[in-house]
Amino acid sequence: xxxxxxxxxxxxxxxxxxxxxxxxxTTAPELSQAFxxxxxxxxxxLWDLCARPExxxxxxxxxxxxxxxxxxRAAAKIGWRPxxxxxxxxxxxxxxxxxxxxxxxxxxxxxxxxxxxxLIVLANxxxxxxxxxxxVRTASGWAEQHVGCGADGALALIDLPAPPPPGLxxxxxxxxxxxxxxxxxxxxxxxxRRLARQGGAMLIVDYxxxxxxxxxxxxxxxxxxxxxxxxxxxxxxxxxxDFVPLKRAxxxxxxxxxxxxxxxxxxxxxxxxxxxxALARANPAHAARLQAAALRLTAAQHMGALFKAVAVxxxxxxxxxxxxxx
Ligand SMILES: C[S@@+](CC[C@H](N)C(=O)[O-])C[C@H]1O[C@@H](n2cnc3c(N)ncnc32)[C@H](O)[C@@H]1O
Numbered sequence: 538x539x540x541x542x543x544x545x546x547x548x549x550x551x552x553x554x555x556x557x558x559x560x561x562x563t564t565a566p567e568l569s570q571a572f573x574x575x576x577x578x579x580x581x582x583l584w585d586l587c588a589r590p591e592x593x594x595x596x597x598x599x600x601x602x603x604x605x606x607x608x609x610r611a612a613a614k615i616g617w618r619p620x621x622x623x624x625x626x627x628x629x630x631x632x633x634x635x636x637x638x639x640x641x642x643x644x645x646x647x648x649x650x651x652x653x654x655x656l657i658v659l660a661n662x663x664x665x666x667x668x669x670x671x672x673v674r675t676a677s678g679w680a681e682q683h684v685g686c687g688a689d690g691a692l693a694l695i696d697l698p699a700p701p702p703p704g705l706x707x708x709x710x711x712x713x714x715x716x717x718x719x720x721x722x723x724x725x726x727x728x729x730r731r732l733a734r735q736g737g738a739m740l741i742v743d744y745x746x747x748x749x750x751x752x753x754x755x756x757x758x759x760x761x762x763x764x765x766x767x768x769x770x771x772x773x774x775x776x777x778x779d780f781v782p783l784k785r786a787x788x789x790x791x792x793x794x795x796x797x798x799x800x801x802x803x804x805x806x807x808x809x810x811x812x813x814x815a816l817a818r819a820n821p822a823h824a825a826r827l828q829a830a831a832l833r834l835t836a837a838q839h840m841g842a843l844f845k846a847v848a849v850x851x852x853x854x855x856x857x858x859x860x861x862x863x
Contacts, residue, residue, distance in 0.1 A: 573607025745778030801841025
């Protein structure tokens with residue numbers, strides 16, 4: 538099968554049954570409540586600048602629901618108690634989310650999100666979990682990687698020559714790998730068309746780069762990379778996000794797009810350090826943990842530079858907080 542299909546099936550199996558947080562990996566909202574609060578206030582600011590419309594707050598791939606719970610707590614302090622919509626395929630994680638955000642409405646895909654109001658959409662470490670197509674340059678041209686049986690009968694990557702999709706470089710050296718995310722581009726395009734029509738904004742935070750950077754695929758288990766086919770569906774498959782095609786999908790759909798900017802820059806502008814200091818003063822016993830988490834989230838040598846943020850706004854919506862104007 539094409540590698541993207543394998544990725545999709547393996548991760549669907551993985552997330553359907555597991556709560557991997559703190560075991561296989563940790564995400565920003567799990568490190569500090571200040572992360573979700575900052576993203577909640579980012580959303581709230583847009584809602585306020587737009588004269589407080591009847592907007593829904595949406596999250597894609599909400600994990601254990603921690604980010605949304607923290608965002609809602611911060612929003613409530615400003616007087617915003619939005620209807621919450623969560624796009625999540627994992628039954629196991631939906632149950633976790635329901636414990637923290639019981640009033641949410643769940644969706645399998647973005648297609649069923651409300652059509653009658655602006656949407657403010659948050660997506661942290663969602664797109665890296667979506668399938669990548671892998672293209673490899675061989676001596677005779679481009680080939681798409683598939684999963685099949687190798688000579689020893691074990692699962693292996695098999696390169697099958699195929700006409701490449703538009704945009705692959707013609708001068709790539711043999712062995713060069715390009716990872717494409719058509720599935721993610723479709724989701725961004727679909728949401729951006731909604732934002733252009735209904736109003737609203739989207740904040741994407743993920744690890745990756747501006748432009749394709751080759752072979753970034755990893756299988757993670759227990760916090761460590763493991764061999765790709767060691768135990769299909771039992772490790773987290775992930776690859777770095779190329780923000781360029783995601784931004785293009787948003788712009789092509791009639792939205793404005795901002796970034797990518799480093800996560801550390803965005804969180805600094807949104808007041809993560811001030812919020813951490815306030816939390817530390819109020820909870821001296823947790824001060825060291827909170828300060829360490831803030832450093833991990835913002836410092837360039839930790840998550841502050843590898844993780845980046847892109848914002849998308851619908852027609853007539855203001856520029857979002859924390860981003861320089863394009
Ligand atoms: C890496 S986790 C990120 C969790 C959360 N955003 C956080 O920051 O803690 C990926 C999330 O996306 C969900 N997910 C993966 N593929 C999905 C898909 N195709 N549709 C909806 N959710 C998906 C997973 O179940 C999980 O909740």
